[in-house]
Amino acid sequence: MIQTSAAPSISQSKPPAILSLIGDTPLVEVTQFDTGPCQLFLKLENQNPTGSIKDRIALSMIEAAERDGSLQPGGTVIEATAGNTGLGLALVAGAKGYRVLLVIPDKMSQEKISHVKALGAEVRLTRSDVTRGHPEYYQDMAMRLAEEIPGGFYANQFGNAANPLAHERTTGPEIWEQMRHDVDAVVVGVGSGGTLTGLGRFFNRVKPRRGIEMILADPAGSILYEYVKTGKMVESGSWAVEGIGEDFVPEIADMSLVTDAFAIDDEESFATARELLKREGIFGGSSTGTLVAGALRYCRQQTKLKRVVSLVPDTGNKYLSKMYNDFWMAEQGYIHRPPHGDLSDLISHRYEAGEVITVGADDTLLTAFKRMRDSDVSQLPVVDKNGRALGIIDESDLLVKVHRDPTHFNDAVKTAMTNKLETLPPKAKIKDLLDVFDRGRVAIVMEDDKFLGLITRTDLLSYLRLHMPKQ
Numbered sequence: 001m002i003q004t005s006a007a008p009s010i011s012q013s014k015p016p017a018i019l020s021l022i023g024d025t026p027l028v029e030v031t032q033f034d035t036g037p038c039q040l041f042l043k044l045e046n047q048n049p050t051g052s053i054k055d056r057i058a059l060s061m062i063e064a065a066e067r068d069g070s071l072q073p074g075g076t077v078i079e080a081t082a083g084n085t086g087l088g089l090a091l092v093a094g095a096k097g098y099r100v101l102l103v104i105p106d107k108m109s110q111e112k113i114s115h116v117k118a119l120g121a122e123v124r125l126t127r128s129d130v131t132r133g134h135p136e137y138y139q140d141m142a143m144r145l146a147e148e149i150p151g152g153f154y155a156n157q158f159g160n161a162a163n164p165l166a167h168e169r170t171t172g173p174e175i176w177e178q179m180r181h182d183v184d185a186v187v188v189g190v191g192s193g194g195t196l197t198g199l200g201r202f203f204n205r206v207k208p209r210r211g212i213e214m215i216l217a218d219p220a221g222s223i224l225y226e227y228v229k230t231g232k233m234v235e236s237g238s239w240a241v242e243g244i245g246e247d248f249v250p251e252i253a254d255m256s257l258v259t260d261a262f263a264i265d266d267e268e269s270f271a272t273a274r275e276l277l278k279r280e281g282i283f284g285g286s287s288t289g290t291l292v293a294g295a296l297r298y299c300r301q302q303t304k305l306k307r308v309v310s311l312v313p314d315t316g317n318k319y320l321s322k323m324y325n326d327f328w329m330a331e332q333g334y335i336h337r338p339p340h341g342d343l344s345d346l347i348s349h350r351y352e353a354g355e356v357i358t359v360g361a362d363d364t365l366l367t368a369f370k371r372m373r374d375s376d377v378s379q380l381p382v383v384d385k386n387g388r389a390l391g392i393i394d395e396s397d398l399l400v401k402v403h404r405d406p407t408h409f410n411d412a413v414k415t416a417m418t419n420k421l422e423t424l425p426p427k428a429k430i431k432d433l434l435d436v437f438d439r440g441r442v443a444i445v446m447e448d449d450k451f452l453g454l455i456t457r458t459d460l461l462s463y464l465r466l467h468m469p470k471q
Contacts (some may be wrong), residue, residue, distance in 0.1 A: 015097075018091070023048070027174075036301070043175055052285075053313045054314075058089045059166070060166035061155050061160050064162035070153055077153050079101075083113070083243070090120065103142040105126060109321060111318040111319065142156075164194045168197075184308060188214065193254070215262070216262070217310075218294075222244075224246055225262070240286070241290050242285065286323050288316075331348055355453075366410065367413075379454075387450065392442070393418065
């Protein structure tokens, strides 16, 4: 039995050496994209120990808190985080023997949540659809927990001076040396504002006369783009890119450093990140797509050579279930399949494209169960070698068969499957689909004898959401 504890039993006097690998990340040139007359370079912050730039600020904030006494041995580090700062804190604070409690909005990827838990952090999930002042807003909740928990230290990346200081002292000097003191522009995003402020301060100091442009790439829906362009605070929208974009101006974000800004929507961000992996082999997260898309726009607008630097803030490993998942992308409307104008447009997983998990009639019930579990589905179509649908088997069919005698897991699927299929042709109507759902079934779409795929209630809801009138 695995035992867990609130704080890891690690020596505070000599933490693990992995912390020495934070920073000093490589910088590479983009060569497979049209960058106009510019050279574009990317600082690979995905090479930090937890795969993100936030390792730098986690180390800086924890060490500053230790020095000023706000974090004592046996204390609890508490933070509101979109995931990556939480990962950095879980690594650094955990390595130093502190308890770590993270408040994370519920839109964050499951990979990030699983990662921080694996590092030993405790997680409180809260709503991502509320703003400041609501009791479930992630920053307000974290602040409240820090006041309630004895020995609690609220890291507060949005207002902690040690955040931008990390970039002023490490990230900026690294870029300056790697670029051989020849930089014309830096493209950044703003989550907490630490990267913008720290880099801006450093580059203003080392190149004060000609200056280095600080370009903001902001998710469409965030207020920061409009704030830079007009100086006005507007109502925020929503966006799916993680880690950057805000509905307020963070305390440590010196927006006066920004010389120009670009608003990048989710679809362009995701497409750019996926293309960056295909063309350059660089595996970045969703904010990487925003930054690179913004950098490419800036570069293509120039009329003379400029040396431009941007960042790969985190690794794509954290987005395998989202941005790098074709089904998720299609369900969210970021990948557009050619429409047929019939029910086949509602099929999220198409059999002819090899996207449907199926089982054979002669396969065992154990095989069916394992495929359901591994694919996180509750039913499987039973298909023969010619692609003809023979039946369907779901969890209740399995349970009826094996609950009294588990040896029946070795029986063939055909002994438990339902062969009375609810089939519909592609030209059937939505009403026909609803009738099938009312009978407690999923719809099997058949074109003559050809199995096209299943339509579930979730598929219909996703389709309707994507086609709702835009406000």
